[in-house]
Amino acid sequence: MSGGGTEVVPLDLARMFLGDFSPLFLAEIALRTVLIFGWLLLLLRWMGKRGLAQLSPLELAIVIGLGSAAGDPMFYPEVPLAHAMLVLALVVGMQRLLAWLVIRSEVVETFVEGAPVELVRDGVMSLAALERSNLSREDLFERLRVAGVRQLGEVQRAYFEQDGNLSVFVCPQDAPPGLPVVPPWDLEPPPLVTGKGCESLACLGCGTVRRGEGQLPSPCPHCGGTAWTPATTDPLGGGAGRGGESRLGLGGALGGSPGTAPG
Incomplete structure (x- = not known):
């Protein structure tokens, strides 16, 4: 029927x-x-x-x-x-x-x-690019951690590719200090700097690093943020400095291949 x-x-x-x-x-x-x-x-x-x-x-x-x-x-x-x-x-x-x-x-x-979008350049996030890509800062940090990145100073370039993957180019030698992305901020928020005494400071908004020079460089010259944390070369301790490039998607790492950032 x-x-x-x-x-x-x-x-x-x-x-x-x-x-x-x-x-x-x-x-x-x-x-x-x-x-x-x-x-x-x-x-x-x-x-x-x-x-x-x-x-x-x-x-x-x-x-x-x-x-x-x-x-x-x-x-x-x-x-x-x-x-x-x-x-x-x-x-x-x-x-x-x-x-x-x-x-x-x-x-x-x-x-x-679509077209690739540059999310990070020389350790500094582009907040406008993150918004345009419909990504939060935490989304970016999660993908960077999967790529083995501990702090933004290691990242020369990070591109959000056409297929939704993230390509990360890290410093081939010892990385400068930057905004820590580990541990995850939901588990251990980075300490806020409220006074003098830190040699290098990282903006919590975009990752811009500035020397303390005896006072807080507020607001951030890149994003206008006023919250700062000590910049670090390795928030988990131990040696730092890697080279290469990796690609990862929403589900995890897809593999890697050597490379350096474009000029």
């Missing part, structure tokens, strides 16, 4: 492929598929790289589109096979077209895939 109470005739090829619709209805399905796929792609781009994890907007749109189009005709006799086959072919065709355009057009690639 079908959902409307009408008896279903098994192996009725006309019903299986076209249902009770006019063949012209296939043109409407094609238009609906193109519009919904484009709207889905726009929404996924608006959702941002953090929400997409390790899938690009185009890849996630393909997964959603193919899954939705392939599921219903497998179970519901009211859904004609020709309609689902047309939707599947259109989704794959649009993916092939967009992939071709991405290779040949920088504008299309930036729109579909």
